[in-house]
Amino acid sequence: MQPLNLMNNVAKARLLHNLLREEIPEFLGYLNELTETVLNDQERVRTEWNNGMMPVDMWFELAGRIQAVMAKYPKDLYRSPKVFADQLFDGFLAIFTRQALSNYTRLEKQTDPKFKPAVELLFT
Template identity: 30%
Template sequence: MKSIENMTNVDKAKLLHKLFPNEIPGLLTFINDTCQIFKEQEQEISESWDHPVFTFAFWRHKSKSIEQAILQFGDRLASESELFSIHLFEGYRAFFSVDCTVKYAERKSKNPKFKQAVDLLFNFT
């Protein structure tokens, strides 16, 4: 196993999936719901967008890309760590997926160990 410093987002997501398989369906629902909210409230979100790094267009594109992966692979994302990690956490999609994962852990998950794992793997503050 790689050291945490040498793990990619794909590696981290795959590990998270393997350690907490019961959390993944809820996380996928949260990510999908976030994509839907982004699509349904696109105008309002674009008008108030103030992210210091990512443009609204970039974030919208990542949201659509993630939504498409969820539609394409469905329940397989919950059961297959490789599929989950590659299609949601590879490349620029990782920005959106990591953001959703951190928010899910903070706001929705009841599992303190999952929250700690997400903090260890994905929080950079």
């Protein structure tokens, strides 16, 4: 295994899935809810947007792309660490998914107490 500081988002996500697979369905459910909220409430998101690093329209695009991935690979995202990591944590999609992971643990949605420290270790 690579040292943590040399791992990219895809490798970290694959490791997270391998270590805490039972938490992944709950996280995917939250991710789906988040994308629906972003896409269905665009006016509110637009007025509250304060991220100077990314235009709000890109956020909407990422949410739509995440939804497309979740529709295309509904079972594989849970079953396969490779599909989970490659489809949700590669390229710009990692921005949205990492934010979702951060929100998920900050809001304490996880059921496994090891999930939050694992996310913090891998992604912060």
